[in-house]
Amino acid sequence: MMYQRSSQLFAEAEKVIPGGVNSPVRAFKAVGGTPIFVKSAKGAYLYDEDGNKLIDYINSWGPMVLGHAYAPVVEAVIEKAKLGTSFGMPTELETQIAALAVSMVPNIDKIRFVNSGTEACMSAIRLARGYTKRDKIIKFAGCYHGHSDSFLIQAGSGAVTFGSPNSPGVTEGTAKDTLLAKYNDLENVATLINANKNEIAAIIIEPVAGNMGCIPPNKGFLEGLRQVCTENGILLIFDEVMTGFRLARGGVQELFNIKADIVTFGKVIGGGLPVGAFAARAEIMNYLAPIGPVYQAGTLSGNPLAMAAGLAMLQALDNDRAIFTRLEEKTAYLEAGISRVLKANNVVFTINRVGSMISVHFDAAPVTDFKSAANGDNETFKKFFHGLLNEGVYIAPSAYETWFITDALTYEDLDFTIQAIDKVSKTF
Ligand code: KE4
Numbered sequence: 001m002m003y004q005r006s007s008q009l010f011a012e013a014e015k016v017i018p019g020g021v022n023s024p025v026r027a028f029k030a031v032g033g034t035p036i037f038v039k040s041a042k043g044a045y046l047y048d049e050d051g052n053k054l055i056d057y058i059n060s061w062g063p064m065v066l067g068h069a070y071a072p073v074v075e076a077v078i079e080k081a082k083l084g085t086s087f088g089m090p091t092e093l094e095t096q097i098a099a100l101a102v103s104m105v106p107n108i109d110k111i112r113f114v115n116s117g118t119e120a121c122m123s124a125i126r127l128a129r130g131y132t133k134r135d136k137i138i139k140f141a142g143c144y145h146g147h148s149d150s151f152l153i154q155a156g157s158g159a160v161t162f163g164s165p166n167s168p169g170v171t172e173g174t175a176k177d178t179l180l181a182k183y184n185d186l187e188n189v190a191t192l193i194n195a196n197k198n199e200i201a202a203i204i205i206e207p208v209a210g211n212m213g214c215i216p217p218n219k220g221f222l223e224g225l226r227q228v229c230t231e232n233g234i235l236l237i238f239d240e241v242m243t244g245f246r247l248a249r250g251g252v253q254e255l256f257n258i259k260a261d262i263v264t265f266g267k268v269i270g271g272g273l274p275v276g277a278f279a280a281r282a283e284i285m286n287y288l289a290p291i292g293p294v295y296q297a298g299t300l301s302g303n304p305l306a307m308a309a310g311l312a313m314l315q316a317l318d319n320d321r322a323i324f325t326r327l328e329e330k331t332a333y334l335e336a337g338i339s340r341v342l343k344a345n346n347v348v349f350t351i352n353r354v355g356s357m358i359s360v361h362f363d364a365a366p367v368t369d370f371k372s373a374a375n376g377d378n379e380t381f382k383k384f385f386h387g388l389l390n391e392g393v394y395i396a397p398s399a400y401e402t403w404f405i406t407d408a409l410t411y412e413d414l415d416f417t418i419q420a421i422d423k424v425s426k427t428f
Contacts, residue, residue, distance in 0.1 A: 001390050005049040006037040030378075030398040031385045041068030043408040046394060054394040055413050057403040062210075062242050062267035065313075065356070066323070067408025072312040073271040080308035086300060094302040097311040101269065101277065104245070104318055106253045108263060111279035112288060113302045117241035117266030118146025120276035121204065123296045124262045125150060127278070128202035128235040130294035131287045136196055138203040138234075140183045142370025142400075144211035145204055145239050145264075153178040183209060183369040184217065186224040193232055202262070203229055204237040207252040211242075212373035213359030214352040214402035222258045229261070235284070241266035241276070242402070245317055247355040248324055255355070271313030273306040323407050327356035330414060331405045334358065337418030345425045348377075356405035360384070373400060380428055387424030393417050 013020035021027045021035060028035045037049040044067055046054040059065070066073075080093075098111050114120050125137050137150060145151045149170045153163035163178040165171065179196065182188045183205075193200060207222055209215035229236040238260035240251045245268040248255040253263065262284060265277040279285070289295045300306075317323060335353050338360060342349045348364045361367045362377040362384070381399040388395055393416075395403055 001052050001392070002050050003034055003036065003048075003052075007034045009037045009049060010034050025396075025398060025401070028397045030400070031382045033386060035397075036389075036394070043067040043069070044406055044410070044413055052392065054389070054392055055409070055417060057393070057395045057405070057417075058401075059404045059406050060267075060272060061401075062246065062404045063270060063272045064406055064408075065246055065268050065327070065404070066316060067406050068272075070271070070313070070316070070408075072316055073309045076308040076312040077273070077305050080304050083304070085305055086303050088299060091302070091304055091307070093304060093307045093311065097307050097314060100311065100314050100318060101265075101279070104314065105250050105263060105279065107259045107281065108279035109282040110285035111265075111277050112285065112296065113307070114276040114278070114296075114298050115274045115300055115303075115306075116146065116276045117239075117264065118148055118276070119298065120241065120264040120266055120278045121145035121151065121237075121239055122148035124237050124239075124264050124278040125202055125204060126296065127280075127284065127287060127294050128237060128262060130292075131284050132201040132233065132235060134199055134201035135177045136179060136200045137177065138179045138181050138189065138192055138200060140181050140205055140209075140370075142183055142212035142215070142373060143204075143206045143209055143239070145206075146241075149174045150178050153180060182371075183212070183215060184221050185369070186221060186228070189225065190228060193228060193234070198233070200232065200234050202235040202237050204239055206242065207238045207240065207256070207258070207260075208243050208247060208354045208357060210357055210402040212370050212400055213361055213367060213376075214354060214357045215367060215369065215373065216352060216354045217256070218368065222252075222256055226258055235261040237262045237264065239264050242357065242404075243354075245269060245314065246327075246404070247357065249317060249321060268313060268317075269310050270306055271309035273309040274300075274303075275306045275310050324355070326407050327405055330407070330409055330411070331356045331358055333411065334405065334414050334417065337414065338421055341418055341422035342425055345422065345428070347380075347425050347428055357402045358405065359399075359402045361399065383428060384421075384424060387427065388417075388420055391420035391424065393420050 046056045152167040154166035163175045163180045165175045244251040244265040262280040362380040
């Protein structure tokens with residue numbers, strides 16, 4: 001594959017955009033090489049600026065669950081744009097998508113729309129703190145909830161002390177209210193709760209993790225979190241920015257039959273336009289301004305174009321429940337194919353999958369948390385990434401990301417991908 005045009009465009013971008021990108025993961029720092037500049041996309045395929053066609057397994061980090069340029073979404077946005085793009089005033093459309101989301105997702109009565117997953121998660125913990133009148137939160141190492149200060153935290157000095165910033169610009173004052181737990185480790189969570197009695201407002205978690213590769217919750221883990229939260233007056237926040245409307249019509253709450261207190265959304269809910277959201281039962285959501293004391297706002301929140309895209313996407317998912325079955329079947333087929341060819345080529349690997357979220361780790365040991373995810377052989381991953389790119393298959397440019405399968409993929413695409421992995425893994 002040639003990337004001459006992408007290289008030229010990257011050099012120009014670097015002059016006026018920090019790192020040449022508007023989000024760091026796009027810069028290929030984890031895998032090396034020049035980021036690919038995309039010209040257009042349709043269905044399961046990306047078309048880059050050098051004329052290469054790529055099968056897309058990232059799909060804008062999740063939103064394109066029905067494929068790029070999905071016609072009902074495109075048509076809805078075009079029609080809506082002709083009527084004005086933003087008013088800063090309520091519209092019926094917002095009520096329509098809110099009512100549909102509430103009908104699809106268990107245990108929520110009301111939903112507030114924002115413009116990104118970061119905003120949704122940031123607002124959710126502020127709401128939890130306001131509702132419980134407590135300051136601290138627990139998050140899990142390796143889980144990502146966007147880039148607001150309270151989440152950019154690494155392990156603190158001791159097992160049960162507060163966290164410390166993992167980015168300049170995040171203050172110790174902020175970090176002291178974030179406790180860091182180990183994913184899939186209920187005992188560790190209990191230790192943190194006991195060491196901070198009646199001080200913890202919320203536990204926020206990716207109920208199926210996607211930012212350490214894909215990491216499923218161990219059997220009983222989410223149920224255990226639900227129990228300790230109920231027992232200690234702590235709100236359980238499911239960050240479903242990745243999993244919402246992807247792993248099931250009602251997300252992980254439906255998939256695993258677990259009740260969260262607050263749920264956050266992004267990605268799919270916007271159909272590819274900037275939408276985030278957070279939702280809960282009415283007694284919690286009514287704490288939000290203008291009817292409650294917890295302030296949260298946004299000029300473009302509920303924006304007509306974004307709402308039109310999101311409504312068209314949710315309607316499609318609500319009307320054709322077979323989509324979720326197809327996503328499961330296609331991803332299971334891909335998993336079996338990858339496993340078959342990597343085993344045949346004597347590659348050391350493990351595959352994690354929940355529904356249409358899947359990741360390949362070059363390590364024999366099970367990947368169940370951030371520490372084990374970090375044990376993967378990154379040099380092999382780099383060969384894997386670039387080898388597949390050269391074959392026309394685009395996977396995440398980082399071993400710490402999950403792949404997002406789209407229903408637009410055909411079984412021919414999946415077979416092509418499996419054959420490409422067979423060819424590339426023979427060179428390891
Ligand atoms: P955004 O602010 O990027 O819309 O959402 C933040 C977020 C919140 N919660 C979860 C579980 C997420 O995965 C994300 C964002 N995901 C990353 C992919 N790992 C977005 C890609 C990027 O940062 O460019």
